Structure formats: structure tokens, C-alpha cells
Amino acid sequence: MQLIGVNRSPYTRRVAITLNAYGIAYVQRDLSGFGNRNEVRVANPLGRIPALVLDDGETVIDSVAIIDHLDERHGRDRALTPPDGADRRAVLRVAALMMGACDKGLQAAYERNHHPPEKVHLPWIDDCMAQMTAALAAVDAMVDPAQPYLMLGRLTQADITAFIAERLARGLKVDTATEMPRLHTRSRRLLTHEPFHSTEP
Ligand SMILES: N[C@@H](CCC(=O)N[C@@H](CS)C(=O)NCC(=O)O)C(=O)O
Numbered sequence: 175m176q177l178i179g180v181n182r183s184p185y186t187r188r189v190a191i192t193l194n195a196y197g198i199a200y201v202q203r204d205l206s207g208f209g210n211r212n213e214v215r216v217a218n219p220l221g222r223i224p225a226l227v228l229d230d231g232e233t234v235i236d237s238v239a240i241i242d243h244l245d246e247r248h249g250r251d252r253a254l255t256p257p258d259g260a261d262r263r264a265v266l267r268v269a270a271l272m273m274g275a276c277d278k279g280l281q282a283a284y285e286r287n288h289h290p291p292e293k294v295h296l297p298w299i300d301d302c303m304a305q306m307t308a309a310l311a312a313v314d315a316m317v318d319p320a321q322p323y324l325m326l327g328r329l330t331q332a333d334i335t336a337f338i339a340e341r342l343a344r345g346l347k348v349d350t351a352t353e354m355p356r357l358h359t360r361s362r363r364l365l366t367h368e369p370f371h372s373t374e375p
Contacts, residue, residue: 175200178214179223181375183207184276184338185237186224191334192241194369196248200226238273241331254331265330268313272335275309278302279342303346310343310354317356324360337361337370 177193177200179186193200205214207223217225218235226234226243234240245253255269256262282302286294313336316324324332340361344350350358364370 175229176227177202178205178217178225178227180204180206181373183223184280184342185273187341187373187375188237188273188334188338189224189226189240189244190373191337191369192244192254192331194372195254195329195334196244198244198248252328254329254334256326256330261326264325265332268316268324268332269335271309271313272332272339275306275339276342278306278309279339279346282306283346303348306339306343306346307348307353310339310348310350310357313339314354314357317360319356319359333360333364337364 175193175198177186177189179189179202181187181190181202183206190202205223207214207221211221214223214225215221217227217233220235222235224235224237224240226240228234234243241255245255245257249255249257255265279302282299285299285302313324313332321327323329324336336357337360340350340354340357343354344358350361365374
């Protein structure tokens with residue numbers, strides 16, 4: 175199996191952590207959506223990472239579709255996204271909040287990095303960052319420091335997506351230690367676990 179993408183991308187890292195958590199062997203091609211677009215397009219005509227090339231040559235694109243495939247194929251009774259019911263909805267709610275937070279954080283970064291300075295619209299950046307931090311604060315409020323994981327007493331996609339969103343926020347200069355202290359501490363602890371540690375960019 176081949177994972178296409180760099181772990182600087184939160185979407186790619188989510189997939190890399192998931193592959194590791196499921197104990198799936200893979201090789202990674204460190205390609206960037208912006209810097210290596212032509213190479214990325216071979217796997218994904220949109221030119222975005224991540225993409226996952228399966229052993230039979232089929233390519234799955236977009237982190238949501240990739241996670242869905244990995245859960246279906248490798249999750250069995252311990253899927254990182256529960257298969258149905260209230261548990262599934264609860265995990266998907268956190269994942270949607272955290273992936274939305276990543277989308278917003280990256281929109282803010284793109285506004286700053288992909289426009290000439292005179293065309294950067296600061297209110298848009300502020301609005302995106304406010305949405306990102308509001309979502310992170312909501313999940314921070316769900317963290318029970320006495321419990322090792324966010325829900326169900328075990329690792330789920332809620333933890334993985336909260337981890338990558340907190341790390342992205344930190345990279346975007348959000349002071350998560352002050353603004354989302356429980357999430358910040360939780361991320362630091364998860365980083366000592368192999369699937370998280372081994373995917374550090
Ligand atoms: N919805 C996609 C988003 C993927 C995405 O935005 N990837 C970025 C890197 S973080 C990318 O490749 N951007 C290049 C581009 O959009 O041109 C997913 O979840 O996989």
C-alpha cells in the first residue's frame with residue numbers, strides 16, 4: 175500500500191496515524207499538493223493529497239473516503255469510527271468539527287500565503303481563525319483529563335482528528351496551551367504513542 179502525501183498536511187497525517195493504529199504496512203511518498211502537483215495528479219486528478227494506492231492498484235482519494243475504506247476493511251469490531259448508532263454519530267460529530275477546523279485554518283493560511291500582500295483580506299483570516307478556535311474550544315470542553323481518550327474508553331477518530339487539528343492550530347500560532355489547555359495536554363500525551371510519534375513530520 176502506498177500513501178501519497180506529506181505529514182505536514184493534517185489530512186495526510188490523519189490517514190498515516192490511522193494506518194499505523196490499524197497496524198497496516200505501507201510506504202509513503204512525500205509529495206506535496208502544491209509543490210509536486212504534476213506527480214500528485216497521477217494519483218488524484220484534482221492534484222490534492224492524500225491519496226492511497228491499494229495493493230491491487232486501485233487509488234482511493236480524499237482522507238474521508240480513505241478512512242472509510244480502512245475502517246470497513248480493517249476495523250472489524252474495533253473500528254476507529256464505530257459502525258453504527260449513537261457511538262458512530264458522536265465520533266463523526268467530533269471528526270466533522272475537527273476536520274472543519276482544519277479546513278478553516280488552512281483557508282486562513284492560503285489567504286495569507288497565496289495572495290500578494292495587498293490582496294490579503296485580514297477580516298477573512300480573522301473569521302476563519304475564529305471558527306477554527308471555536309471548534310477546538312468545543313472539543314477542549316469535552317476532554318476529561320481523568321480519561322485517556324475522548325470517548326468510548328478507547329482510541330477513536332475523535333482523538334485522531336482532535337490531535338491533528340490541535341497541532342495545525344499550534345502551527346498557525348494559536349496559543350492552544352492557554353486557549354485549549356486540556357486538548358493541548360492530550361495532544362502532547364498522544365504524541366508519546368507510536369502511531370502519533372512515528373508520523374511526526
Ligand atoms: N478534503 C480533502 C482535503 C485535502 C487537502 O486540502 N489537501 C491539501 C494539503 S493539506 C492539498 O493537497 N492542497 C493542494 C490544493 O488544494 O491544490 C481531504 O480530506 O483529503
